[in-house]
Amino acid sequence: MKIVTAYIIGLIFGLGISISGMxxxxxxxxxxxxxxxxxxxxxxxxxxALIVAFVGYxxxxxxxxxxxxxxxxxxxxxxxxxKLLSGAAIFGIGWGISGFCPGGSLPAIGNGSIEIIQFTxxxxxxxxxxxxxxxxxxxxxxxx
Amino acid sequence: xxxxxxPYQALGGxxxxxxxxxxxxxxxxxxxxxxxxxxxxFTPSSLADWSWRAAILxxxxxxxxxxxxxxxNMPAFNVPVSTNMLVIGGLIVGCGVTLGSGCTSGHGxxxxxxxxxxxxxxxxxxxxxxxxxxxxxxxxxxx
Numbered sequence: 001m002k003i004v005t006a007y008i009i010g011l012i013f014g015l016g017i018s019i020s021g022m023x024x025x026x027x028x029x030x031x032x033x034x035x036x037x038x039x040x041x042x043x044x045x046x047x048x049a050l051i052v053a054f055v056g057y058x059x060x061x062x063x064x065x066x067x068x069x070x071x072x073x074x075x076x077x078x079x080x081x082x083k084l085l086s087g088a089a090i091f092g093i094g095w096g097i098s099g100f101c102p103g104g105s106l107p108a109i110g111n112g113s114i115e116i117i118q119f120t121x122x123x124x125x126x127x128x129x130x131x132x133x134x135x136x137x138x139x140x141x142x143x144x
Numbered sequence: 145x146x147x148x149x150x151p152y153q154a155l156g157g158x159x160x161x162x163x164x165x166x167x168x169x170x171x172x173x174x175x176x177x178x179x180x181x182x183x184x185x186f187t188p189s190s191l192a193d194w195s196w197r198a199a200i201l202x203x204x205x206x207x208x209x210x211x212x213x214x215x216x217n218m219p220a221f222n223v224p225v226s227t228n229m230l231v232i233g234g235l236i237v238g239c240g241v242t243l244g245s246g247c248t249s250g251h252g253x254x255x256x257x258x259x260x261x262x263x264x265x266x267x268x269x270x271x272x273x274x275x276x277x278x279x280x281x282x283x284x285x286x287x
Binding site: 079 | 267
C-alpha cells in the first residue's frame with residue numbers, strides 16, 4: 001500500500017509538471033528571459049503549487065504523525081549559511097544554461113528524448129561529484 | 145523561441161504539484177523534493193527507503209504516457225539549447241542542488257510552504273542567478 005501510494009503521488013507530481021510546462025525547457029527559460037521572449041506561466045505554476053502546499057501542510061502538520069511512518073522528516077535547520085546560498089546560486093546558473101531543474105527533468109524522462117537522457121546523466125554525475133567533494137572537504141576541515 | 149502564455153495549464157499543473165507535496169507529507173512524512181528523492185534513490189538507508197523512492201520516480205516517469213493517454217498528445221517539449229549546454233548545465237545543477245540541499249520542488253514549493261527561512265533564501269537566490277544566467281547567455285553571448 002505504501003509503495004502504491006508513492007507511485008500515485010509520483011504520477012500526480014509528474015502530471016503537474018507535464019501539464020504546467022515545467023518539463024519544457026523552452027517555456028522554463030522564457031520565464032526567466034525578462035528582456036526577451038518572456039512567458040509568465042511559470043510564475044502561476046509556483047503560486048498555485050505554493051498555495052495548495054501551504055494550506056495542505058497546515059492540515060497535515062495538525063496530525064501527530066504521517067499515515068505510513070512514525071514521524072515527519074522535516075529539516076529542523078533554519079539558519080542560513082554559505083553552503084546553502086552558494087549551492088542555490090550554482091543551481092540557478094545550471095538551470096539558466098540548460099533549462100532543466102531536477103523536478104522538471106525527471107518526469108520528462110518519460111518523453112524518451114535523447115536530450116533528457118543526456119541532461120539526467122550529467123545531473124546524477126554532478127550530484128555524486130558534489131557529494132564526493134563535500135566528503136573530502138569535511139575530512140580535511142573537521143572544525144567546519 | 146516564443147512560447148504561449150498558458151495560465152490555466154500553469155494553475156492546474158501547479159495545483160497538482162502542490163497536491164503531490166501535501167500527499168507525500170501526509171502519507172510518508174517526506175518532503176516532495178526531486179533532488180532529495182533522486183539522491184536517496186542511489187544511496188538509500190534501507191530497502192524500504194529505496195522502494196518508496198523508486199515508486200515515486202517510476203510514477204514521475206510514467207506521467208508523460210498518462211498525459212498522452214488522456215490528451216492524445218505528448219507534453220510540449222522543446223530544447224532550445226545545445227547538447228554541450230545540457231551536459232554542462234546538468235553537471236552544474238547536480239552540484240548546486242547537492243550543496244544547496246534542494247531545488248525548485250524541495251525549496252521553492254515544500255520549503256517555502258513551511259515558511260522555512262533557508263528555503264525562502266535559497267529560492268530567491270536561485271531565481272535571481274537563473275535570470276542573470278539566461279540574460280548573459282541570450283543577450284550578451286547571443287546563444
